[in-house]
Amino acid sequence: MSEPKITVLDDAQSVYVHAAEEIAHFAGEDICTHAEFTIALSGGSTPAAVYELLATRFKLSVDWKEVQFFWGDERCVPPDHELSNYAMANRTLLSHLALRPEQVHRMRGELAPEDAARAYEEELKGVFSLGDGEFPRFGLVLLGLGGNRHTLSLFPGDKAAIEECERMVVPVDVDATPRKRISFTPSVANHAQRAMFIATGKEKAEAVRDVIEGPRDPMKFPAQIIQPSDGELIWLLDKDAASLLSGRGST
Numbered sequence: 009m010s011e012p013k014i015t016v017l018d019d020a021q022s023v024y025v026h027a028a029e030e031i032a033h034f035a036g037e038d039i040c041t042h043a044e045f046t047i048a049l050s051g052g053s054t055p056a057a058v059y060e061l062l063a064t065r066f067k068l069s070v071d072w073k074e075v076q077f078f079w080g081d082e083r084c085v086p087p088d089h090e091l092s093n094y095a096m097a098n099r100t101l102l103s104h105l106a107l108r109p110e111q112v113h114r115m116r117g118e119l120a121p122e123d124a125a126r127a128y129e130e131e132l133k134g135v136f137s138l139g140d141g142e143f144p145r146f147g148l149v150l151l152g153l154g155g156n157r158h159t160l161s162l163f164p165g166d167k168a169a170i171e172e173c174e175r176m177v178v179p180v181d182v183d184a185t186p187r188k189r190i191s192f193t194p195s196v197a198n199h200a201q202r203a204m205f206i207a208t209g210k211e212k213a214e215a216v217r218d219v220i221e222g223p224r225d226p227m228k229f230p231a232q233i234i235q236p237s238d239g240e241l242i243w244l245l246d247k248d249a250a251s252l253l254s255g256r257g258s259t
Contacts, residue, residue: 012220012241016250020208023246024054027206028061030244031148032069034202038147039074046136048078048192050150050160051093054206059101072105076135080149080197081161082115084124084188091186092117115190121179125190128177132196143176143199151197151234153207157215158182159231161191170194170230194233203234204242207249216245217252 017023035045049055062070083091087098094114102112113131116124136144151159162169163182172178172193180189197203207216219231220243226233235241 012243014220014243014245014250014253016245016247018247020054020057020246020248023206023208023244024057024061025065027058027204027244028066030204030242031058031062032066034148035070035075038201039071042147044074044076045070046076046078046144046147048080048146048149048196048200049093049097050080050152051083051096052152054152054208055150056096056100058206059097063101063104067104072107073111076111076113077102077107078113078132078146079115080151081189081191082117082124083186084117084119084121084190085186086118087114087116089117115177117190121188121190125175125177125179128190129175132176141174143195146196146200146202148202148204149192149197149200151203151205151231153205153212153215153219153231155211155215156183157218157229157231159205159234160197161189162194162230162233164228164230166230167227170226170233197234198236198239200236200239202240202242203236204244205231205234206244208246210248210251212249213252216243216249221254 038045079093082093085092087094115128132144153159156164161180161182169178169180173195175193176196180191181187218229
């Protein structure tokens with residue numbers, strides 16, 4: 009398990025641009041090596057800014073017809089709902105690309121949570137040709153960081169989801185709106201080739217410090233559970249988000 013690669017940039021916009029550059033670079037590498045790039049998208053305002061850059065400035069930098077899009081978590085709402093992670097990604101990125109329907113693998117938030125989780129597990133098994141007990145190896149899993157130290161929809165104290173090691177996708181009931189969600193389990197992110205956190209702003213500084221440098225306590229700081237066993241753990245931060253780290257440097 010390698011040490012996290014932490015990059016600190018001057019401001020949020022610099023983080024968004026660097027993230028888009030990295031995603032385009034990873035896509036090129038994987039398409040060259042594996043003939044496709046598999047990415048699990050995340051929700052939130054920071055990824056939205058990155059997606060908009062990918063759809064504009066970096067649109068010609070990626071062979072989009074060879075990219076398969078997935079989601080790490082989803083709110084249990086219809087796909088056109090304002091809180092849907094799919095709706096945000098579709099608005100900011102997917103609708104601007106010439107994609108085939110089979111390239112987009114959305115979590116079906118309109119279903120009952122357990123049904124949606126089971127359906128997505130079957131989708132992953134089919135796309136990645138998985139046998140029993142196997143996990144997909146994503147080219148990149150994008151991750152956000154909540155002020156309460158959650159990532160994906162793995163929230164503090166959710167022992168069942170945080171410690172789940174057999175399933176790929178689980179229904180969760182979280183302390184946020186909407187409460188009902190479905191989420192990747194840690195095992196999926198930890199089997200990825202690359203897992204990348206993106207965090208900006210002073211309001212994230214305490215969470216960043218706790219997850220990177222705090223005592224090991226995934227029940228309290230769920231984002232700590234993300235540690236790829238055979239892949240890269242990447243943090244892209246602006247100076248504000250990194251301001252409480254002891255080093256405040258970059259590697």
